[in-house]
Amino acid sequence: KVTQHIEKANGKPLFSFEILPPLKGQNIQSIFDGIDPLMEFNPPFIDVTYHREEYEYKELANGLLQKKIVKKRPGTVGICAGIQNKYQVDAIPHVLCGGFSKEDTENLLIDLDFLGIDNLVALRGDAVKSETYFKAEKEGHNYASELVTQISNLNKGIYLDEDLQNTNKTNFCIGVAGYPEKHMEAPSMDSDIHFLKQKIKNGADYIITQMFFDNQKFFDFVAKCRASGITVPIIPGLKPIATKKQLNLIPHRFKVDLPDALIMEVVKAKDNDAVKQIGIEWCTQQSKELVKAGIPLLHYYSMGKAENVKAIARDIF
Ligand code: FAD
Numbered sequence: 001k002v003t004q005h006i007e008k009a010n011g012k013p014l015f016s017f018e019i020l021p022p023l024k025g026q027n028i029q030s031i032f033d034g035i036d037p038l039m040e041f042n043p044p045f046i047d048v049t050y051h052r053e054e055y056e057y058k059e060l061a062n063g064l065l066q067k068k069i070v071k072k073r074p075g076t077v078g079i080c081a082g083i084q085n086k087y088q089v090d091a092i093p094h095v096l097c098g099g100f101s102k103e104d105t106e107n108l109l110i111d112l113d114f115l116g117i118d119n120l121v122a123l124r125g126d127a128v129k130s131e132t133y134f135k136a137e138k139e140g141h142n143y144a145s146e147l148v149t150q151i152s153n154l155n156k157g158i159y160l161d162e163d164l165q166n167t168n169k170t171n172f173c174i175g176v177a178g179y180p181e182k183h184m185e186a187p188s189m190d191s192d193i194h195f196l197k198q199k200i201k202n203g204a205d206y207i208i209t210q211m212f213f214d215n216q217k218f219f220d221f222v223a224k225c226r227a228s229g230i231t232v233p234i235i236p237g238l239k240p241i242a243t244k245k246q247l248n249l250i251p252h253r254f255k256v257d258l259p260d261a262l263i264m265e266v267v268k269a270k271d272n273d274a275v276k277q278i279g280i281e282w283c284t285q286q287s288k289e290l291v292k293a294g295i296p297l298l299h300y301y302s303m304g305k306a307e308n309v310k311a312i313a314r315d316i317f
Contacts, residue, residue, distance in 0.1 A: 001173035005044035014287040014297040018047035021075040034304035041317045045090040052099040057203045097141035098125030107311040113170045120177040122147045152203025178207040181219035184255035239301040240308040241279035
């Protein structure tokens with residue numbers, strides 16, 4: 001369990017990372033190729049993101065639009081099983097509210113349990129591209145806190161069908177998302193932390209944060225969480241910037257700020273190779289400061305591109 005890995009760390013900083021499933025049509029070797037170079041840093045676990053289906057519209061010859069459901073990155077559960085089998089480290093699937101009824105969720109949790117996957121991250125998921133706001137499935141969850149309740153119920157042997165009470169109990173360690181710069185839809189930081197606390201009350205064991213590029217935002221967020229009575233581990237999420245395009249993409253997609261000093265360095269860089277180096281140096285400095293502050297585990301958004309994260313990890317772990 002993630003919490004046990006942190007307890008056992010004994011002052012030595014731990015390294016973990018997140019990958020995403022490959023586009024449909026690729027084999028699992030493409031995933032292993034992104035993991036192999038990072039195994040020398042002994043990650044206690046690897047996160048695998050979940051990607052829900054999207055709706056695409058295709059124009060037919062008669063001018064009408066045909067709605068098509070596409071799932072571009074399937075395979076989260078299979079990849080997790082493959083990782084645990086090949087590397088003997090814990091694989092952590094992300095589990096979403098979006099696209100799942102409670103029954104679908106229960107069945108997914110049973111699959112994970114049978115595969116020996118005892119960690120997961122419970123998330124709401126974003127709105128699908130064709131919608132402005134998140135819409136829960138009929139008979140699904142509206143918020144991650146409700147999903148956390150369902151998972152902790154199953155840990156107690158409470159299934160949706162009341163006749164199944166006290167049968168097999170699962171054993172999930174539950175992570176949830178936290179946002180050092182607040183979630184994009186939250187009206188204020190205080191309200192976001194109020195609902196974050198709800199996820200902990202409902203049974204979450206730790207928080208893993210959205211990426212941030214200014215450590216002070218993380219330190220302030222942790223202080224606010226602690227002041228509100230949240231005591232669980234808070235794991236910082238870090239991403240090395242790698243392309244000029246990300247200067248606009250990251251604030252737009254994730255609603256996080258980039259510090260001016262970093263922006264100016266990237267703007268002045270002559271090409272993306274130079275940006276990659278700037279991103280590595282920035283993230284290395286962030287990592288060193290977090291380790292110095294006693295943060296026990298740093299989590300990297302490698303997104304399958306091991307090279308940058310490896311350059312950082314070599315300096316820290
Ligand atoms: P929630 O905790 O449900 O919060 C969503 C919003 O609702 C917040 O603004 C919150 O303040 C508010 N809120 C919560 N409860 C209530 C309530 N009862 N009443 C009113 N407001 C409330 N997305 C994917 O699709 N796949 C992934 O694999 C994935 N992995 C992620 C990993 C991390 C570490 C992070 C930080 C995000 C990840 N995401 C992923 C993105 C995530 O799904 C989105 O950020 C999503 O918009 C919110 O998810 P959440 O679990 O934080 O939602």
